[in-house]
Amino acid sequence: MTDFIYSSWGALVITLLMQIPFLIIFFSVVNKKAFVDNVAADTPAEKYTSTRYLWIAVVLISFFVINFASVKYMPTFVEANAELSNVKDVDISATSWKFDMSERSFKxxxxxxxxxxxxxxxxxxALYHPDGGLLFTMMLMPGLETASALVHTFDKPGVYMVRCxxxxxxxxxxxxxxxxxxxx
Ligand SMILES: [Cu+2]
Known part of the structure; x- marks a missing residue:
């Protein structure tokens, strides 16, 4: 279960669930306001209502379509699952307060x-480029059976800092x- 939550799909599902309280508040405020502002404008009420629902539908559909269509392109998802030739697997074990790595020298x-x-x-x-820029960071939850994975190709020589x-x-x-x- 925790492995699912910390996968790309799990993150998306949690994000969607987190929208529910927001949506409840949003719709209750909108409805309350529609009830109170009943002397509003020259625009016929039905026209206004249909435009409003159309707009909400556009926003919701865009949200779902973009999220679901893009989830498989998330870097962690793509890279961790990719069948890569010539990839060097490096096992890292993080404990308070050090990193044990199976390999630290590359070309x-x-x-x-x-x-x-x-x-x-x-x-x-977190891995830092020799120029100081952050290349990536990945969160490490204790208790997961599957290791968190990220793939990186080194393009410059130098000393790369690793930090928590x-x-x-x-x-x-x-x-x-x-x-x-x-x-x-
Ligand atoms: Cu730390």
């Missing part, structure tokens, strides 16, 4: 699939590591 052009798990509490695995970006206790700031990428 430019290497495509690496980072498979990360948290052994104790909420952590994340989920607050995980007093030494959260010290939870870091490095990956070195050498010239081809």
């Amino acid at each position: 430019v052009g290497d495509t690496v699939r980072f498979l990360a798990k948290s052994e104790d509490t909420m952590h994340s695995f 970006l989920e607050y995980c206790g007093v030494n959260h700031h010290g939870m870091r590591s490095v990956i070195t990428v050498a010239e081809k």
Whole structure:
């Protein structure tokens, strides 16, 4: 169940469920207002009502269509499940407050699939480019059977910082590591 929740589809379903309270409030306010403002305008009421429902329908349909059509293109979904040739799988175990990695040295052009798990509490695995920019971060929930996965191809040599970006206790700031990428 938790594995489903933290998949792309799970995230979408949760997001949709979170809209329900908002929609209830929205429609109750709209209806209440329609009842109170009964001396509104020159526009015939029926015309206004149909336009309103048409507009809501357009918004809702766009929302569902765009979300469902795009979910399979989410990077985590695509990359973690892709059949990639020449991908190096690296196992990462995050504990308070360190990262254990099966490999830390790569070459430019290497495509690496980072498979990360948290052994104790909420952590994340964030990778920084040598120029300081954040390449990605993935949240690591404890207790998941499947490792969180992300694929990255290294394009520049240098020292890449790894940090935890989920607050995980007093030494959260010290939870870091490095990956070195050498010239081809
Ligand atoms: Cu942390």
